């Protein structure tokens with residue numbers, strides 16, 4: 001079981017949370033300009049990496065708020081937790097991921 | 098290849114030194130093949146077998162990063178059925194079930210198919226109506242399917258608790274009597290042995306690390322055992338589908354999730370069918386060794402770790418005891434996880450990709466064991482003819498752009 005630090009409530013068991021999947025998927029700024037394959041990419045295509053993954057979590061059975069988690073999908077290590085609208089902490093490698 | 102028969106069995110049983118030949122060779126990879134299949138699970142091995150047998154392709158390799166069937170094929174709970182709601186799925190899974198029915202003879206390998214029936218329990222009025230509709234839709238596709246009332250469920254499974262005094266009382270069930278279970282390893286081994294006999298090179302401990310694409314066409318693969326040129330490549334890597342697709346610059350509508358199962362200590366025969374419940378969220382059967390084989394749902398987050406969370410097991414056990422209070426003193430023997438590749442519409446992708454010569458067979462998620470021979474059969478056709486067979490034509494990657502999704506969430510054994 002994961003131990004997740006809610007930015008508002010602190011460390012809680014995974015069972016209090018719901019995972020909302022990949023984070024930072026931007027709604028297209030001009031939806032009318034999108035082709036069908038572009039819509040498909042926005043709606044359905046996912047990065048699904050084996051490694052570092054940024055995802056949204058909700059503290060469903062706690063404060064009910066959404067936030068972001070950067071987590072490793074092979075080791076399950078939680079690398080950082082940050083609020084909606086923020087980017088992950090810079091890991092110093094000059095690469096945003 | 099020595100044929101297995103009662104005579105070969107007797108000969109080796111009586112021999113001072115049994116002389117069983119290896120079931121398949123272990124060749125080093127050659128520098129080039131006509132077709133390379135990535136992934137030595139059931140689907141990949143079946144694809145290679147049907148390519149060789151039905152389409153006369155002879156220069157084929159199957160590359161597996163670990164051992165044959167070490168992915169989901171050897172980790173699944175082996176439930177086989179074809180009672181799917183939509184026509185597209187019904188036809189594909191029914192083809193698979195029909196191939197399964199003749200597979201032990203076809204492969205000369207006992208896959209221990211046991212058509213002991215699969216029950217899907219119903220716990221409320223809404224499900225009862227929905228299930229009756231489903232059963233009728235399935236019958237219209239010529240697939241066997243019946244409704245059972247509460248007493249009939251009890252007659253099928255005397256040990257089940259049908260008391261109305263529980264949170265989710267059992268109101269009835271659907272049953273597909275031709276459904277059942279098979280030996281998962283045997284399916285992989287049987288296809289491997291039969292494919293090898295037709296000249297397919299099965300290369301284990303060979304991880305694909307890159308896909309060479311030039312001018313929109315696949316040229317070959319980079320592997321842990323060197324570069325291998327290939328005219329056509331089929332990706333059949335289940336939990337690792339997105340990782341492999343990314344090597345060719347493709348994005349897939351797939352998330353990889355852990356799915357767990359566990360078995361109890363062996364007990365005397367108590368359950369001679371497969372029972373599933375979407376509502377309380379558990380399913381089980383009893384193995385020939387006497388263990389209860391118990392499965393449930395996926396973990397909610399993406400993972401490649403082949404292990405799941407403890408709270409999933411806990412709720413799975415709660416659900417089990419809701420249906421079978423008498424199992425409360427059973428000890429669980431072992432637990433394991435696999436990584437399943439889940440599509441947004443819970444249906445697979447079997448077909449071509451935007452890269453010429455590169456084909457995709459993935460997204461079977463939590464329920465692809467039952468499809469193994471049908472999937473291999475249709476995928477072999479797709480590769481050999483460079484176009485899908487009618488059976489897999491609806492299961493394209495493009496359906497996510499056109500909107501022609503095949504929503505089978507309701508068909509999952511339990512709500513995964």
Ligand SMILES: Cc1cc2nc3c(=O)[nH]c(=O)nc-3n(C[C@H](O)[C@H](O)[C@H](O)COP(=O)(O)OP(=O)(O)OC[C@H]3O[C@@H](n4cnc5c(N)ncnc54)[C@H](O)[C@@H]3O)c2cc1C
Pocket residue numbers: 135136137138139140141160161162163164165166167168169170171172173174175176177303304305306333334335336337341356357358392433434435436437461462463464465466467468
């Ligand atoms: C716990 C559990 C229970 C299940 N229960 C059922 C059930 O009851 N009924 C049912 O129908 N289905 C069930 N399933 C689903 C079923 O197991 C799968 O859909 C099916 O086995 C997929 O077969 P496959 O051959 O595509 O994949 P796999 O058997 O996973 O084969 C893919 C192979 O690709 C290899 N591979 C990956 N990356 C590379 C690489 N880079 N290079 C080379 N090789 C690579 C892997 O090592 C693996 O062996 C269950 C799954 C799990 C995990």
Ligand SMILES: [Zn+2]
Pocket residue numbers: 006007008009010059062063064065
């Ligand atoms: Zn909180």
